[in-house]
Amino acid sequence: MRLPVNYNRLETPYYFYDIELLNETIEAALSACNNNNFRIHYAMKANANSQILETINRYNIGIDCVSGNELKKALECGFNSSDIVFAGVGKSDKEIQLAINSGIHAINVESEEELEVVNTISGEMNRVTDIALRVNPDIDAGTHKHITTGTDHNKFGISIPDIIRINEESDKLKNINIIGLHFHIGSQINGMDTFIKLCSTINSVQNDLLNRGIVFNHLNVGGGLGIDYDNPDKTPIVNFNDYFDVFSSHLKYPHKQIVHFELGRSITGQCGSLITKVLYTKNTSRKRFAIVDAGMTDLIRPALYNAYHKIENLTSSAIKLRYDVVGPICESSDCFGKDAIIPETKRGDILCIRSVGAYGQVMASQYNLREPAMAYYSDMIETINHK
């Protein structure tokens, strides 16, 4: 694992990003995506730090945004507007105007009412706007309920029967042009069978539309590819070959259709670590606690989704004991690891919380008026290989 050479002297807590690993990950994704119809977009909500976006932008891949400010930031970081798509169930009028003005590739529309609003705003601006319809395919991604998005119980997208009817009636909407379909069923999906199921649903929707003479030149299959939180050193880069092979073998698409993949977690997840110092240890009759200086304000995934992150003690390699590793925030859910087995820990030890490059720093808050954590990048400071 790469770390700053002075990792134990920098003020904690801080994020550290291994930019070499990020580069290797993007290169692996691009080389696995070797199909002329396929394109990768980065889902920037996973990590929107400028340094991360600038690294990604060197590879000429597109961007998936879910807010107006993300859209602005993507443009500021130099992404081409024609490579940007904008999804989200609750776009404000201002965000829709921004997207239309920026001339992005497509607004991914998530309801019939939004479709009418985009058509109206577009008309007021004397424009015809390219949009894609987000389909809710009613597929359970089999992941944590808070990161499942593609079932009838979720707020995202439009049902398949409505998609078909909207397309048949779309001539009425003069200021929009439906250029494609968008699917995204959830996140941290590890079983390829879920993506195979997604392919067969997409095939059947496209086939129903084709039978009515409707063909799009654009298809977006979403993201969701999971990473190995248990073994970040064994699997620093996910098996992109398996992922893209599923779509190459199971997805049926018209000859000229461009297929977009919107990967977030699988691009940036493993390149980030959160480095934190042990402030105190204490024991109760049932538990041994390590109280650290990072909190749920720096990394909320364990509190929000019960997410697992590997925790390592960088200072000590002595006998291993069982700890609850907790933060300083006044919430019992402010816990990074329950019963984590780590080397015996004392005040001043430096711990490393792994695999936090996606949905980590970007979800930080200032609850308890906490200072935001600093971030360091391996291409800007001297680093060492630890262990």
Ligand SMILES: *Cc1c(COP(=O)(O)O)cnc(C)c1O
């Ligand atoms: C969050 C999101 C993604 C990325 O999901 P990952 O699990 O990080 O790959 C892709 N598309 C949309 C629409 C999203 O909201």
